[in-house]
Amino acid sequence: MSSIFTKIINGEIPAYKIAEDEHHIAFLDAMPLVKGHTLVIPKKEVDVIFDLESEEFKNLWGFAQNVAKKIKNAVPCVRIGVAVVGLEVPHAHIHLIPINKVEEMNFKNERLQLSAEEYADIQNSILNS
Template sequence: MASIFTKIINREIPAHIVAEDENYLAFLDIMPLVKGHVLVVPKQEVDYIFDLAPDALAGLHLFAQKVAKAMDKTIKCTRIGVAVIGLEVPHVHIHLVPLRTMDDINFTRPKLKLSSEELAEIAEMIKKGF
C-alpha cells in the first residue's frame, strides 16, 4: 500500500509543494511545529533513511539543502533545523523547521492548525527563495 507521501508525489492527494525535481519533493507539513515547517522526501518509497542507496541519501540531503537555503531567504528565523525521526510515516522524510528557539523543534508539543490559505501563502513565499 502506498504511503501518504507517495500519494502526494503521485498527486493523488493535494499538498503545498515548494520544490521538486526528478527524484525528490518538498512540501509543507500540514500539521507543522512552526510556520514554514517543510518535509523533504525521495520519490522512491523507502521506509528507513539508512536503507536508501548512498547516492539517493546524498541526493536527498543536497536537495534538502537547496530547500533550506530558500527557506533562509524568505522566513524570519535564526536558522533551519533538521530532524529525521522516521516513525510517523513509513516513507523517508526530512523535517526542515524554521528555528527561533530550541523548543521550535520539540515534536512533543502541540502542532499548529493552519488554514489552506495560510499554507498556500507560506509555500509561495518559500518558492520565491529559489
C-alpha cells in the same frame, strides 16, 4: 509500501509543494510545528532513510540543503533545524523546521492549525525567495 507520501507524489492527495525534481519532493508539513515546517522526501518508496543507496542518500541531503536555503530566505528565523524521525510515516523523510530557539523542535509541542490561505502564503513566500 505505499504511504500517504506516495499519494502526494502521485498527485492523489494535494500538498503545498515548494520544490520538486525527478527524484525528490518538498512540501509543507500538514501538521507543522512552526510556519514553514517542510518535509523533504525521496520519490522512491523507502521506509528507513539509511536504507537509501549512498548516492540517493547524498542527493536527498543536497536537495534538502537547497530547500533549506529557500526556507531561510522566506521565513524569519535564526536557522533551519533538521530532524529525521521516521516513525510517523513509513517513508524516508527529513523535517526542515525554521527555528529561533531549540524548544521549537520539540515534536511534543502543539501543532499549528493553518488555513489554506496561510499555507498558500507560506508556499508563495518560499517559492519566490
